[in-house]
Amino acid sequence: MTYPDSDDPAHPARPSVRPFLQSGQFPAGGYRPATRDAEPPAAEQTSGLRPFVITSGRTDGADPDIGMETQVTVNPAAGPVRLSPEMRAIVGLCGEPVSVAEISARLRLHLGVTRILVGDLRAAGQLDVHVLDNETPDPETIMRVIRGLRAIT
Amino acid sequence: MDYEQSPDRHVGTAAVGSGDRPKKAPVPVKIIVAGGFGVGKTTTVGAISEISPLTTEAEMTSAAVGIDDPGQATMKTTTTIAMDFGVLTIDQTLKLYIFGTPGQSRFAFMWDDLIKGALGALVVVDTNRIDDCYPAVDYFERAGLPFVVGVNTFNGQMSYSLDEVRWALAVREDVPVLSFDARFRGSVRDALLVVLDQALDKAIRQKSSYP
Numbered sequence: 499m500t501y502p503d504s505d506d507p508a509h510p511a512r513p514s515v516r517p518f519l520q521s522g523q524f525p526a527g528g529y530r531p532a533t534r535d536a537e538p539p540a541a542e543q544t545s546g547l548r549p550f551v552i553t554s555g556r557t558d559g560a561d562p563d564i565g566m567e568t569q570v571t572v573n574p575a576a577g578p579v580r581l582s583p584e585m586r587a588i589v590g591l592c593g594e595p596v597s598v599a600e601i602s603a604r605l606r607l608h609l610g611v612t613r614i615l616v617g618d619l620r621a622a623g624q625l626d627v628h629v630l631d632n633e634t635p636d637p638e639t640i641m642r643v644i645r646g647l648r649a650i651t
Numbered sequence: 652m653d654y655e656q657s658p659d660r661h662v663g664t665a666a667v668g669s670g671d672r673p674k675k676a677p678v679p680v681k682i683i684v685a686g687g688f689g690v691g692k693t694t695t696v697g698a699i700s701e702i703s704p705l706t707t708e709a710e711m712t713s714a715a716v717g718i719d720d721p722g723q724a725t726m727k728t729t730t731t732i733a734m735d736f737g738v739l740t741i742d743q744t745l746k747l748y749i750f751g752t753p754g755q756s757r758f759a760f761m762w763d764d765l766i767k768g769a770l771g772a773l774v775v776v777d778t779n780r781i782d783d784c785y786p787a788v789d790y791f792e793r794a795g796l797p798f799v800v801g802v803n804t805f806n807g808q809m810s811y812s813l814d815e816v817r818w819a820l821a822v823r824e825d826v827p828v829l830s831f832d833a834r835f836r837g838s839v840r841d842a843l844l845v846v847l848d849q850a851l852d853k854a855i856r857q858k859s860s861y862p
Contacts, residue, residue: 565767566707566736567748569676595676597748599736603705609734610709628676633768635680637854639745640770643680644847646741647840 553614561617561627566599566609569628570616576624585615589624677740681748682846683765685791686775687783691803691833692751693735695775698839699749700737707734749843762790770850771797773842775833778802778810781819788820797849801842802830 572592581589587605602612619625684692697704708731732753739747752765766772774787784800791798802809802816809830811819817828827849831842 562767566750566765567679567681567746567768569679569746571676597679597738597746599707599734599748599750600705600738602707603736606708608709608731609707612707626676630678630768634857635768635770635850635854637851637858639678639680640847640851640854642745643741643747643770644844644851646745646747647739647844647847650739650840651837 553611561613561620563629564598564613564617564620564627567597568630569595569597570601571595571626571628573623573626579622579624581619581624584611585619585624588612588615588619592625595628675744677744677746679746679748681750681769682843683769683772683796684749684751684775685753685772685784685787687777687780688753690775690777690780690783691805692775694833695773695801695803695839695842696735696737696749696751698833698836699739699843701740702738704735704737704751707736708732709734762794766791766794766796769796771799771846771853773846774798774800776800776802776816776820777805778816781811781816784820788822792822797846797853798826799842799846799849800826800828802828803833804830807832 570592571594572589584605584607588601591601591604598612598616599609601607601616602609605612607615616625616627620627684695686692693704734753735751737749739749741747750765752762772787772791774784774791776784788798788800800816800820800822802813813828813830820828822828827845829842829845832838
């Protein structure tokens, strides 16, 4: 697996060695969001083997910007790369805008695993992750939702 | 922004994606539907969603808050929980996601992720087990997320009046307590509209305080 954007400071390259090789030098989840101080130590997360392997040993490396409802699309400028089956499946779903939660549900991947892989695919330039500018919705947007809801029967 | 659409370039990739030019991604907004097990969260989500509710599994490590054991304040548990969610397309550029989430306090860790950017929450209550929703009410109050208490009237029956429910939950005056029927789309829609009213109030207040 390659990370063409490894120089991008926003998405530091993550080692993709096998978990057992990684455990010494890089504690699991070596990249962790700085904003969340309540986060439990990664060592105490005992997920099953398979999700652990899929994410190269990371259990909490998900980008905090990638929420459940965050929309994801294929990056039309993406170059060809070899991807794991899980990653190929994710990219395959993103021809149309789709949320992280939908990807997780349709591929039956754990949500946490999905978030990590989507973050990796974003760093690799395969996916566009549409992070919203403003975290809290503005009144105009809420008004549109209200009007839309009122219109349904 | 760190995503740039370059719709004119089209490079063959491992992508199975069809599109010549991807559509502009809609803005997602979300509402949380919370409550204890079996109070009708999934029914609520299913009634309003345009797709059959999907289920995502989240593996969560979280502190077992609220368990009466001061000697093990650091006790952590890893739990796989299933979360149901639905979608309602408002228009081409706006999508409403409705997430149903278990209301137990030991899942509080997940809620932090979940409520980020959420418009508001509907706390579903079964009057036979009112205390099941305490953790959700507590959490949303502390998080400052607008929420509405919705008593699910299974078969039109309520063991207690709305005033009694309000008294039992001791929610603030400005938190609406209403009854609805999770099986009916119109009823769920009306309950969500009350949530959105609360969300709108908060958004307007915030906007006026930070011009």
